[in-house]
Structure formats: structure tokens, C-alpha cells
Amino acid sequence: MPSLIDLRRRIRAVKSTQQITKAMKMIAASRLKRAQDRVVAARPFAQRMLKVLNRLVTRVDPESHPLLRTPEQGTGRPLLIVITADRGLCGSFNSNVIKAAGQFILSESRTTDDIALGLIGRKGRDFFRRRGFDVRHEQVGIFQRLAFSHAAEIANVAIDEFVSGPASSVHLVYNEFKSVMSQRIVIEPLLPIPRLDDEAQASPTGDYLYEPVPVAICRDLLPRHVQAQIYRALLESNAAFFAAQMTAMDAATRNSAEMLENLTLYMNKVRQGAITREIIEVVSGAAAT
Numbered sequence: 001m002p003s004l005i006d007l008r009r010r011i012r013a014v015k016s017t018q019q020i021t022k023a024m025k026m027i028a029a030s031r032l033k034r035a036q037d038r039v040v041a042a043r044p045f046a047q048r049m050l051k052v053l054n055r056l057v058t059r060v061d062p063e064s065h066p067l068l069r070t071p072e073q074g075t076g077r078p079l080l081i082v083i084t085a086d087r088g089l090c091g092s093f094n095s096n097v098i099k100a101a102g103q104f105i106l107s108e109s110r111t112t113d114d115i116a117l118g119l120i121g122r123k124g125r126d127f128f129r130r131r132g133f134d135v136r137h138e139q140v141g142i143f144q145r146l147a148f149s150h151a152a153e154i155a156n157v158a159i160d161e162f163v164s165g166p167a168s169s170v171h172l173v174y175n176e177f178k179s180v181m182s183q184r185i186v187i188e189p190l191l192p193i194p195r196l197d198d199e200a201q202a203s204p205t206g207d208y209l210y211e212p213v214p215v216a217i218c219r220d221l222l223p224r225h226v227q228a229q230i231y232r233a234l235l236e237s238n239a240a241f242f243a244a245q246m247t248a249m250d251a252a253t254r255n256s257a258e259m260l261e262n263l264t265l266y267m268n269k270v271r272q273g274a275i276t277r278e279i280i281e282v283v284s285g286a287a288a289t
Helices: 004-057 093-108 122-129 148-164 214-288
Strands: 077-083 116-120 134-139 167-177 183-191
Touching: 004 167, 004 214, 077 093, 077 122, 077 148, 077 214, 093 122, 093 167, 093 183, 093 214, 116 122, 116 148, 122 134, 134 148, 148 167, 148 183, 148 214, 167 214, 183 214
Parallel strands: 077 116, 077 167, 116 134
Antiparallel strands: 167 183
């Protein structure tokens, strides 16, 4: 049975932990609002740009731009851009992304040399680096001051890998922000630019008048499209991280409150038992005399 000193020490430790988790929850909640606003502002542009370009590239010769060409079978290897967080204490946020990336790697390759990785975030970087994967690009610490220039740098590396030949395709894996309570793992193709199938192309959704010609539009917009999609994925992951951290810290705060209640009750029982034992000793001593 632990002594009263040990129980008081444990109670003080739990109270200190509770203060930390409560403070982290408040910080995550304050940062979540700003991150959520940035996601909501970026989504319409990225989604509409993807829809327009998907329709546009169906009217352009795939050989007219390097980002539209599908590499020949057996040439190059997939490039997977994995977006995780720089910090933990966010529940299964990082482990879910790493697990999804691992499943994609198993489905696309047999060895670690059959796939290349672009790692965003310290947690994913540390995990895959220890396992001997070919890391073509990595960035950590960008979520503190996330800007479009970070997405442009990542996009330029992906475009260079795809155009020069080492990468046969480029995919993104990240946490998409759905709500404060839920996030969704997304694995989406980035390069080559997806083209609409015949059925979707034939749907009566109207057409566009292009000025200048579609080839010139693709030359200017396709690199910017890649940058915009990566920037949206970074914003989604950033907002999802703060939501996951706020939820995890709220659960930790409630668990610590329950633990404090149980420890206090147990300490009172131990103290009551000690007092009862001392009273019995005093009464027994008085009776013996």
C-alpha cells in the first residue's frame, strides 16, 4: 500500500499535467480558428482550378506539356509526398498518415528502393528516415509560419522529379480537415494531371471559350495548379492537426480530473485507515494499563 507522501506526490504530478494539457487545449483552440479560416478560403479556388484543368486537359494533346504525359510502363518510380506534423500530443493524427503511406508503399513497391518520398513534418521525416527510404525532399518547421512559398518549393521539387524522369507519378497523403472531431486520410494523385474520362467529358455541364489557346493556358497554369493543390493540402493538414490536438488535450484533461478524484478518494481512505489504526493503538494501550 503506498504511503500518504507517495499519494500526495502523485496528486501534485497529476495536477501539474492537468494544467499543461488544459493550456495546450486552449492554445490549439485559438490557433484552430485561424487555420480553419485559411482552409475555407483556399478550398474553393483549389477545387475549381482542379475541375477546370481536368476539363481543359482533355482537349489538349498529352505531349504538349510535360505535366500531362503519362510515363511509359517500367520507367521511373512513384514519388509520395507525406504530410505529417512537427509535434505530437495529437492522438492518432501522425500515426494514421504514416500507416496510410505504408499501405500505399506496399501496394506500389516491393522494396524501399522502388519508391521515393517527399517528407513534410518532423514526425514523418523521423519515421521514414530510420527505415532507409529514399527521401528526395524534406521540410520541417514550416507550419509555424506556413506560406505559399513553402508549397511552391515542394511543388518545384515534385515537378522536377516528374519532368526529368525519376518519378513516374506523384501522390499526396495527408489529413483532410472535416470538423473539430474528425479528420479524413486522403491519398490523391498530383502528377500527371488527372484527365476526365469519356463519360464525365460527355456530361452536359457546358464548355468554355479559351483565350489564349488551351496549350498556352496549360503551360502557365499547370505549375501553379500543382502549387495550389499542395498549399491546400498543407492548410488542411495544419487545421486537422490543431483539431486533433485540441481533442486529445481535452480528453487528457478530463482523464486527469478523473484520476485526481480517484487518487484523492484513495488517499482519504488510506489516511482514515491510519487514523483508525492509531486510535486502536491508543485505546489498546490505555486498556492494558
